[in-house]
Every structure is written in structure tokens, then in C-alpha cells.
Amino acid sequence: MAAKILVVDDEVIVIKSAERVLRSEGYDVEGVLSGREAMLKLEQNNYDLVLTDLKMPEVDGITLIRWLRNVKPSIGIVIITGYPSQETIKEALELGIIDYVPKPFTPAVLSDVTKRALEWGKGEAEAEKPKEEFPPAMLSELDRVVKEHKDKPGSLIPVLQRAQEIVGYLPPFIQKRIGRGLNISPAEVHSVVSFYSFFTMKPRGDHNIRVCLGTACYVKGIEGVLDKIKGSLKINIGDTTENKKFSLEGVRCLGACGLAPVMVVDQDTYGAMTPKKALEVIGRYDSSFVGAAAKEEAEETTE
Amino acid sequence: MEKVRTNLMLCAGTGCVASGTAKVKDALQKELEKRGLEKEIKIVLTGCNGYCAEGPVMAVYPDEIFYQKLTVEDVPMLVEEHFLKGRPYQKLMFKEPEKKTAIPMMKEIPFFKHQVLRVLRNKGLIDPEKIEEYISRDGYQAAAKALLQMTQEDIIKVIKDSGIRGRGGAGFPTGLKWEFASKVKSDVKFMLCNGDEGDPGAFMDRSVMEADPHSVIEGMIIGARAIGAHHGYIYVRAEYPLAVKRLQMAIDKAVESGLLGKNILDSGFDFELQIYQGAGAFVCGEETALMRSIEGKRGMPRPRPPFPAQKGLWDKPSVLNNVETLAQIAPIILNGPEWYRSLGTEKSTGTKVFALTGAVNNVGLVEVPMGIPLRTIIYDIGGGIRKGRKFKAVQLGGPSGGCIPEHLLNTPVTYEDIVATGAIVGSGGMVVMDDNTCMVGTAKFFLEFTTDESCGKCPPCRVGTKILLDMLTDITEGRGKEGDIETLEDLGRDIIATSLCGLGQTAPNPILTTIKYFRDEFESHIKHKWCKAGVCRELTTFLIDEKLCKGCGACLRACPSKAISGEKKMPHKIIQDLCVHCRTCYDACKFKSIKILPAKFQGDPAELEAVSGKSKREAE
Known part of the structure; x- marks a missing residue:
């Protein structure tokens, strides 16, 4: 069966040319002129892939992608954009897009990206596929960063930092790719990744909880807080929960000693923590967690 | 308008x-x-x-x-x-x-009354994201003076005469450092700033970078001019995203305003500055390790000499100064060395910023003249110990420092006097501990840190700290034996003598000072299996003194493992099999009726008097 593709762009010319190119490849293509129409279509029909512009009046591309990830997370998304700024690409990557087509595009680029994206989507569906595969958009962004730093001395650490931002972690595959790009041996790349505590080779959960293990926090009882978090999430420092919601990290002083004991979730700092307050904070990031914690508490009391 | x-x-x-x-x-x-x-x-x-x-x-x-x-x-x-x-x-x-x-x-x-603000002169007075506000408070005047009216020798002389010493920890005279580097001939030199504030319990550098980023940049311009460097890096911890953001903004603004880049203020002097983000390694606070890290490698230290002033970053002459040091350079240039020396002591001049935290009432950043007693900082500025508890020790200098007991609280805060106690001024972390703190546990906490952060290059540090940690763990878990204290001291001294860099050379300090001042706690852990603070779980038994118990039920409600029973208004009891030794009841009791006794203490609470009395005598 031919793959079903929805093209969303406020310029008619883009839709027309996309339809022409992709139909000639045998795909089943539909086009709409706004984010709102796209939502209606997506609610009624099933698609394998959505190609969408980012800059559109009213409902823009990012809003559409966000909505789609919530409503039908299994549909693959590729963005078409004339403005591939680092910020929007980063945001889109975080939302889980597969790739992007820069405007203006040639027919060959469009059909290439589409083909790859559909294959990638299939791979996602089959769980037994090796995990170390990354969306093409991610890799091309990574390659761009590597290229930007290529001939600058001492650029390995900044590149690794950016790579971790883009990919989320630094598995061997990514390390090798960076090494090749910067002309540094994989062993050297690995030696740096393994030395600094900022770098991780394990994927992190949706939310990263960092608990401060500094002196002020120690004196004010961070250990009790940490034990409670470990117990409730059932993970140790350095691990990620089974449902991939939370990762737990211990850090050497966050420099917010005035608020001790301190923990940071993603980018937000929380001070004067107690075991109970810590669980409340975590609950704000995942409503199902509160339920689980409350249930546990109830079980404890009945025992 | x-x-x-x-x-x-x-x-x-x-x-x-x-x-x-x-x-x-x-x-x-x-x-x-x-x-x-x-x-x-x-x-x-x-x-x-x-x-x-x-x-x-x-x-x-x-x-x-x-x-x-x-x-x-x-x-x-x-x-x-x-x-x-x-x-x-x-x-x-x-x-x-x-x-x-x-x-x-x-x-x-009181918290503000005793402070003298030099490093933090602009704190709370300017919007750190606006260069105009910094300039309106005499900002960049010192840089202009240094670039347009002073020679390299003039600048170095002023800094040397001011007596300012590196605020990062070791206290090396800044003027001397600059002089060494300025005398080395090289086409390329580097001016570096150490913003890798790694000591747990210290956050003064973070605060300066966030609240007054231009003061650091101005200090670097003057330093660069003094040593003849045209490139600079500010090395900032990755854990400080706000500091990175504000510094980057400040650098961009300074470049726009012609205060960084080519031909600064038409003086013909060029200086380019960029930020380098660290990646989380405590050892990178050490200068040679930091330079390795900027080169994109593992941040491991190397033996000195050659000193960085001769061969530093990429083997070029380099000067590395701490954030707090650099933030003071501009006022020294503007007001002169005499002004700077007017505060502090002969050998420790000027002011120092401390991060006062832990069990004190007023927690925060304080800047005081060097030479004032620790007591003034803790009691007058800090407002004394929280919840009316008793002072036990103040920890200075983070994992490289030590714990200072009550009888030394009149020690003036100078580099020399603090070193004489066994601690160091360090970067200025000051963590106050009350009588709820176990000193053996505290020593173990710091050793866990250094063991983890040891880069692994030299065996005395890599292996030595691990052995120290294992011994401390044994002691806190009831496996301590006679002679352990002496072994800890011997091994500690050996590690100090043989380690390659500052990390190893200071790692045993927390143990040595706690043994020096709190030896009785180590002894009671080892001999009596008794952690009197009730922190080491294996070394405690919690009992309720029935004579003191009012039966208010506070402990019963607080206990997380339901190990306390008793009727209202009747003396309560702890069911020992259920007790997890968490000390919650002890903190909850308003009548001091809960006693912390040695591990596996069996007996009648009536014997309490005798036991505590006897051990007290022994401890004395």
C-alpha cells in the first residue's frame, strides 16, 4: 500500500510541487494550507508522514508538531523550512521530528528525505531494531556543529557539549562520528567523555533530577531527601526510571548553598528540600508519579 | 523622559x-x-x-x-x-x-552592617545585563587608565604593592604572578580566568559572575595588558548556566563598545576574550589541569616546573587568576595600593568574600576585611546557630580545608592564621556545623568527594584517598579497630607529601583536622561503637528516658517506621526491633527525653544516668 503523506504549507506553490514530486514516486499525497486544516485532516484520517512548514499564520509549525506528538505520536514528522535557525531546529528535534527539508528544495532532495523518513518511521515501529540509530535531522545538525569547530584548537569539549544537547547522550556511535569529523581518534574522544562527569553515555529520561551533594546540603540533610527519591523512583544515582520519565544525578555543589538542601529538575532550582517536598516537586513533572507515591503511602499505612 | x-x-x-x-x-x-x-x-x-x-x-x-x-x-x-x-x-x-x-x-x-563591599561593590545596585550601569559606577575607568596612562611595569607595581593574593585558595601574590609572566618573551601569551568554582559550599565566584560580569572582564583586560597577552579565556563550570549567559552578554556588549577586541580605546592594545565551559571535574580548578581542559583533553594536572607563567596553555606563557581576584583589580588601579592595604592585615590585605552556609541563622555571601575573627562572621553577621543549638565546628576551604572547633573561634581570618589551625582559607566556603553533626561522618563526606574527584594520575592520591575512605567507612559502620586513628594520620601525611597536585596535597586535611580537634569522637566510634550525634546508624541505640517523657506523642507521630508505642500522657517506648536509627524522634522531642546510646545497648532506661555519666568521664 502506498504511504500516506500530508503536506502542510501556507504557500500553494510548495504544496503543488511537493504533490507532483511525491505522487510521481507513488505516494498518496494530500496538501493543506494551514495548521488548523492540518489538525482537522489528522483527526479524521491516518497518515504515515507529515511534512510541515514552520512559519505559518495562526497555528504555526511548532504548535502543530506539539499537538501531533500528543494526539498521534506514531506519525512521523519532517519539517520544511526556509529558516533553519539553530534554535528552531533544536526545539523541533526535542519534539521528535525525523528530518528537515531546507527551502528552496530540489525534487531529488524532497524524495530522498521522504524515503528516509518513511524508512526511519518503520524502524521505530519494530522494537528489535538496533537502538543506536538517530534521526537524520539530528545527525546533520551534529555534523554541522562538528564542521563549524573542525579547525579550531581545543574544540572537542565544546563539540561534545553541543552533541549532548542535540542527541541527549553520547553513545559510542556518536563519539566515533565526532572523532571522524574532528580528526581525533575514538580513544581520545572516549577518554574525554569518560573523564568529565557532565558527559553521559546513557540516555536520560524526559526529566533530569540533579541532587546537590555539596557540604551545605549535606549538613542540612540532603541524604534523607536523596534516599526518599531513590526509594520512590526505585532508581540509583546515574539511572533512569523504567518508564523513561526521570533520570537521577548527584552533583558536586550547585552553588546555591543559601537554599540548602537543593535539587534541580531540568533547569529549575528548588531550595529547602525535605523528603516530602522533593516528592511533591517531582510530582509536578509527572502526574502519574504522584498517584504512585500516594498509593505506596496508603499501602504502608494499611500494613 | x-x-x-x-x-x-x-x-x-x-x-x-x-x-x-x-x-x-x-x-x-x-x-x-x-x-x-x-x-x-x-x-x-x-x-x-x-x-x-x-x-x-x-x-x-x-x-x-x-x-x-x-x-x-x-x-x-x-x-x-x-x-x-x-x-x-x-x-x-x-x-x-x-x-x-x-x-x-x-x-x-546585622547581616549587612559588618560587611565592607569591594569585590561585591555593585551587588544589588546594577542590572548585570546592562554595560551602561556598570560604566556609570566607574566601570572601565581603571581599564582606560591602565591602557592609556600606565606602563606594564606601573600596573604590576601597583598590584604588587597592594599585597593582593590569589583568592582561589592558595593565596599566591597576584602581582608576582603577573611579573613572572610579563618577563617571559613570547609572541603568544594567555590571560585566563578560573571560574571553575568546584569547592562544595562555595558560591562567591558564581555570584560575582552573575551580578557583576564586567568587573571580571575589566580585571582581565588590565591583567592582559600587564603581561602582554592578547587572548583570554574565562573557564566557567557547566553547572552555572546563568553565569555563562551573563558573561557572554557582557563580552558581546564590551566588544560592541570597543572595550574588547582590536585597538581598545585607541590604545593600540588588542585583547580577545572568550568563554570556555567546563564539563564537571573538580580537579580542573587546578591550574595545569584547567589548561589541559581548555586544550580539549582530560583535565589532568602535570608537575611544575615549568610553571604556567613560562609554559601554560598550549605551552605558551599563561596567567590564571580566580574570579574574585580579578573583580578587585579595577578598584586597586583606580584607588591605589594604599587604599587597598587600608583594610586587612600586613600579609593578608584587603577583603575576602565568604559563602556562609550551614547551621547559621543568616545564610549568604559576606564580604569582610581580612583579619576579623571567625566569631564575628558566624555570630554577628551569621546571627549565631540556628534553632538555638550549640556550635560544633566551622568548615573552611571545602575538601582541601579543615574543621575549626569552638575554642579557636577568635582566630583572625588571614591566610597564615587559618593555616596554623590546619584548615585553609581556600576559596571561601564557610560551612557551620552544630552539635547534630558527626565529625567522623563529615570527614568521610569530604573523602568521598576527593576519592571520586581524584583524577587518577598519581597513585598517592588515587589509592591513598580510597584507603582513607574505606577506613572511615569501617569506623562509621562499627568495624573500627584500635590503631586506626594513627594509621589515618600517618597515611594522610604521606599523601600530602607525595601527591602531584593541590587536590591530593590537601585531600587529607579534613581528616587530620577532625582528628586533631575531635579525637574523642573518633575514639567513641571505635571503642564504644557510639556515635553520640546519632548520625552513624550502626553506632546508635535510641531510648526514651521515661522520667523525662511527657507522653506528648510528638515522637510517635514523627517516627517513619512506627517503632514507638505508648499511651497519651504516659511514657513512650521505642521498639528496638523496628527502629531504623533515623534520629527523627530525637529531633521531634521537645523535652530532650530521647537519648542516643551506643550500638546494641541493652538495658533499662533507668541506667541512663550511669551510662552517660560514665562515658562522659571516659571521654574527658
């Missing part, structure tokens, strides 16, 4: 932001607009004010009224009372702990 009648300096340091600055700002803005005051009253977001524990804090200028613990709910009343009716709002003012009288003026509050 509208005339601004009042400025509200709202703290937007990391501490206050975590306590809710953003929400308070929105509420204030809305309320001011509602009352039609938004044109005459301006809200300014400043860097860290220093009084982090009471955040979000705000100072009102020109009245100099200080408000703390602001909440969104209080905002309407505050605006109505103070800004509409002109009556400062008492509810949000600082109150004296005992008398409960409100102190409206910022400079009258």
Missing part, C-alpha cells in the same frame, strides 16, 4: 530566582500599573544580593528599605502601603530574632 522616583532592586540571583523572583516581579509590575505608578517606580533585576536564605529579597532606593521573603500575595499591600501611602511595609522587613522589632534600613541589618 519620565522621571523615576524610586528604584526597586529585586534580586535575580540563582537563590532568589529559585525562591520565586519571576512571579514576584510580574505581580509587582501588574500592581504598579494598576495603581498608575509604573512610570515613576522602576523594577530593576539585579545580581545576587547575598542574603540568599531570605529570598526573594528587594531593596528600595533611594530609601534603602530592605524587604525579604516577598510573596505574590504580599505585593498588593506592599505597593499600597509603601509606594502609595509612603509607609514602609513592616511585615516584610527583617526582624531581630529575639526582640522581633523590624529593621527597615538595609545598612542597619
Whole structure:
């Protein structure tokens, strides 16, 4: 069966040319002129892939992608954009897009990206596929960063930092790719990744909880807080929960000693923590967690 | 332009932001607009004010009224009372702990009263994201003076005469460092700033970078000119995203204004500056390791000589200064060495910023003249020990420092006097501990840190710290044996003597000082299997003294493992099989009826007197 593709762009010319190119490849293509129409279509029909512009009046591309990830997370998304700024690409990557087509595009680029994206989507569906595969958009962004730093001395650490931002972690595959790009041996790349505590080779959960293990926090009882978090999430420092919601990290002083004991979730700092307050904070990031914690508490009391 | 009648300096340091600055700002803005005051009253977001524990804090200028613990709910009343009716709002003012009288003026509050601000001269007074505000407070005048009116030798002489010493920890004279580097001939040199504030319990550098980034940049321009460097890096911890953001903004603004880059102020002097983000390794605070890290390698130290002044970053002459040191350079150039020497002692001149934290009432950043006694900092500025508990020790200098006991609290804070106690001034972390703290546990805490952060290059540090940690773990878990204390001391001294860099050379300090001043605690852990603070779980038994128990039920409700039983108004009992030794009941009891006894203590609570009496004698 031919793959079903929805093209969303406020310029008619883009839709027309996309339809022409992709139909000639045998795909089943539909086009709409706004984010709102796209939502209606997506609610009624099933698609394998959505190609969408980012800059559109009213409902823009990012809003559409966000909505789609919530409503039908299994549909693959590729963005078409004339403005591939680092910020929007980063945001889109975080939302889980597969790739992007820069405007203006040639027919060959469009059909290439589409083909790859559909294959990638299939791979996602089959769980037994090796995990170390990354969306093409991610890799091309990574390659761009590597290229930007290529001939600058001492650029390995900044590149690794950016790579971790883009990919989320630094598995061997990514390390090798960076090494090749910067002309540094994989062993050297690995030696740096393994030395600094900022770098991780394990994927992190949706939310990263960092608990401060500094002196002020120690004196004010961070250990009790940490034990409670470990117990409730059932993970140790350095691990990620089974449902991939939370990762737990211990850090050497966050420099917010005035608020001790301190923990940071993603980018937000929380001070004067107690075991109970810590669980409340975590609950704000995942409503199902509160339920689980409350249930546990109830079980404890009945025992 | 509208005339601004009042400025509200709202703290937007990391501490206050975590306590809710953003929400308070929105509420204030809305309320001011509602009352039609938004044109005459301006809200300014400043860097860290220093009084982090009471955040979000705000100072009102020109009245100099200080408000703390602001909440969104209080905002309407505050605006109505103070800004509409002109009556400062008492509810949000600082109150004296005992008398409960409100102190409206910022400079009258004890926490601020004893401080002298040089490094933190702009804290809470400027918006760190605006270069104009820094310039309006004499910013970049010193750089202009250094570039246009002074020779390299002039600058170095002023800095040498001021007596300023590196504020990062070791206290090496800054002027000498610059002189060495300036005398080395090389086409390329580097001026570096160490913002890799790794000591747990220290956050003064973070605060300076966030609250006054231009002061660091100006210091670097002057330093670069003195040594003849045209390239510079600021190495910042990756854990400090706000500092990175503000510094980057400041650098961009300085470049735009012609204060960085080519031909600065038409002086013909070029200086390019960039930020380098660290990646989380404590050892990178060591200068040779930091330079390795900028080169993109593992941040491991190397033996000196050659010193970085000869061969540093990429084997070129380099100077590395700490953030706090650099932030003081501009006023020294402007006001002269005599001004700088007017505070402090002969050998430790000027002021030092400390991060006062732990079990004190007033937690935050404090800047004081060198040479004032520790007691003044802890009791007058810090307001004494929290919840009326007893002072036990103050930890200075982080994992490289040591614990100072009560009888040495009159020690003046100078590099020499603090070293004489066995601790170090270090970067300025000052963590106060009360009698609920176990000193053996504290020593173990620091060793866990250094063992983990040891880079692994030299065996004395890599293996030695691990052995020390294992021994301390044994002691805190009841496996300590006779002779352990002596072994700890011997091994500690060997590690100090044989390690390659500052990390290993100072790692045993926390153990050596705790043994020196709290030997009886080590002994009671080893001989009596008794952690008197009730921290080491394996070394305690909790019992209720029935004579003192009022049967109020506080402990019973607090106990997480339901190990306490008893009728109301009747003496309670701890069921030992269920007790997890968490000390919750001890903290909950208002009548001091819960006693901490040695591990596996069996007996009648009636024997309590005898036991505690006997051990007390032994300890003495």
C-alpha cells in the first residue's frame, strides 16, 4: 500500500510541487494550507508522514508538531523550512521530528528525505531494531556543529557539549562520528567523555533530577531527601526510571548553598528540600508519579 | 523622559530566582500599573544580593528599605502601603530574632552592617545585563587608565604593592604572578580566568559572575595588558548556566563598545576574550589541569616546573587568576595600593568574600576585611546557630580545608592564621556545623568527594584517598579497630607529601583536622561503637528516658517506621526491633527525653544516668 503523506504549507506553490514530486514516486499525497486544516485532516484520517512548514499564520509549525506528538505520536514528522535557525531546529528535534527539508528544495532532495523518513518511521515501529540509530535531522545538525569547530584548537569539549544537547547522550556511535569529523581518534574522544562527569553515555529520561551533594546540603540533610527519591523512583544515582520519565544525578555543589538542601529538575532550582517536598516537586513533572507515591503511602499505612 | 522616583532592586540571583523572583516581579509590575505608578517606580533585576536564605529579597532606593521573603500575595499591600501611602511595609522587613522589632534600613541589618563591599561593590545596585550601569559606577575607568596612562611595569607595581593574593585558595601574590609572566618573551601569551568554582559550599565566584560580569572582564583586560597577552579565556563550570549567559552578554556588549577586541580605546592594545565551559571535574580548578581542559583533553594536572607563567596553555606563557581576584583589580588601579592595604592585615590585605552556609541563622555571601575573627562572621553577621543549638565546628576551604572547633573561634581570618589551625582559607566556603553533626561522618563526606574527584594520575592520591575512605567507612559502620586513628594520620601525611597536585596535597586535611580537634569522637566510634550525634546508624541505640517523657506523642507521630508505642500522657517506648536509627524522634522531642546510646545497648532506661555519666568521664 502506498504511504500516506500530508503536506502542510501556507504557500500553494510548495504544496503543488511537493504533490507532483511525491505522487510521481507513488505516494498518496494530500496538501493543506494551514495548521488548523492540518489538525482537522489528522483527526479524521491516518497518515504515515507529515511534512510541515514552520512559519505559518495562526497555528504555526511548532504548535502543530506539539499537538501531533500528543494526539498521534506514531506519525512521523519532517519539517520544511526556509529558516533553519539553530534554535528552531533544536526545539523541533526535542519534539521528535525525523528530518528537515531546507527551502528552496530540489525534487531529488524532497524524495530522498521522504524515503528516509518513511524508512526511519518503520524502524521505530519494530522494537528489535538496533537502538543506536538517530534521526537524520539530528545527525546533520551534529555534523554541522562538528564542521563549524573542525579547525579550531581545543574544540572537542565544546563539540561534545553541543552533541549532548542535540542527541541527549553520547553513545559510542556518536563519539566515533565526532572523532571522524574532528580528526581525533575514538580513544581520545572516549577518554574525554569518560573523564568529565557532565558527559553521559546513557540516555536520560524526559526529566533530569540533579541532587546537590555539596557540604551545605549535606549538613542540612540532603541524604534523607536523596534516599526518599531513590526509594520512590526505585532508581540509583546515574539511572533512569523504567518508564523513561526521570533520570537521577548527584552533583558536586550547585552553588546555591543559601537554599540548602537543593535539587534541580531540568533547569529549575528548588531550595529547602525535605523528603516530602522533593516528592511533591517531582510530582509536578509527572502526574502519574504522584498517584504512585500516594498509593505506596496508603499501602504502608494499611500494613 | 519620565522621571523615576524610586528604584526597586529585586534580586535575580540563582537563590532568589529559585525562591520565586519571576512571579514576584510580574505581580509587582501588574500592581504598579494598576495603581498608575509604573512610570515613576522602576523594577530593576539585579545580581545576587547575598542574603540568599531570605529570598526573594528587594531593596528600595533611594530609601534603602530592605524587604525579604516577598510573596505574590504580599505585593498588593506592599505597593499600597509603601509606594502609595509612603509607609514602609513592616511585615516584610527583617526582624531581630529575639526582640522581633523590624529593621527597615538595609545598612542597619546585622547581616549587612559588618560587611565592607569591594569585590561585591555593585551587588544589588546594577542590572548585570546592562554595560551602561556598570560604566556609570566607574566601570572601565581603571581599564582606560591602565591602557592609556600606565606602563606594564606601573600596573604590576601597583598590584604588587597592594599585597593582593590569589583568592582561589592558595593565596599566591597576584602581582608576582603577573611579573613572572610579563618577563617571559613570547609572541603568544594567555590571560585566563578560573571560574571553575568546584569547592562544595562555595558560591562567591558564581555570584560575582552573575551580578557583576564586567568587573571580571575589566580585571582581565588590565591583567592582559600587564603581561602582554592578547587572548583570554574565562573557564566557567557547566553547572552555572546563568553565569555563562551573563558573561557572554557582557563580552558581546564590551566588544560592541570597543572595550574588547582590536585597538581598545585607541590604545593600540588588542585583547580577545572568550568563554570556555567546563564539563564537571573538580580537579580542573587546578591550574595545569584547567589548561589541559581548555586544550580539549582530560583535565589532568602535570608537575611544575615549568610553571604556567613560562609554559601554560598550549605551552605558551599563561596567567590564571580566580574570579574574585580579578573583580578587585579595577578598584586597586583606580584607588591605589594604599587604599587597598587600608583594610586587612600586613600579609593578608584587603577583603575576602565568604559563602556562609550551614547551621547559621543568616545564610549568604559576606564580604569582610581580612583579619576579623571567625566569631564575628558566624555570630554577628551569621546571627549565631540556628534553632538555638550549640556550635560544633566551622568548615573552611571545602575538601582541601579543615574543621575549626569552638575554642579557636577568635582566630583572625588571614591566610597564615587559618593555616596554623590546619584548615585553609581556600576559596571561601564557610560551612557551620552544630552539635547534630558527626565529625567522623563529615570527614568521610569530604573523602568521598576527593576519592571520586581524584583524577587518577598519581597513585598517592588515587589509592591513598580510597584507603582513607574505606577506613572511615569501617569506623562509621562499627568495624573500627584500635590503631586506626594513627594509621589515618600517618597515611594522610604521606599523601600530602607525595601527591602531584593541590587536590591530593590537601585531600587529607579534613581528616587530620577532625582528628586533631575531635579525637574523642573518633575514639567513641571505635571503642564504644557510639556515635553520640546519632548520625552513624550502626553506632546508635535510641531510648526514651521515661522520667523525662511527657507522653506528648510528638515522637510517635514523627517516627517513619512506627517503632514507638505508648499511651497519651504516659511514657513512650521505642521498639528496638523496628527502629531504623533515623534520629527523627530525637529531633521531634521537645523535652530532650530521647537519648542516643551506643550500638546494641541493652538495658533499662533507668541506667541512663550511669551510662552517660560514665562515658562522659571516659571521654574527658
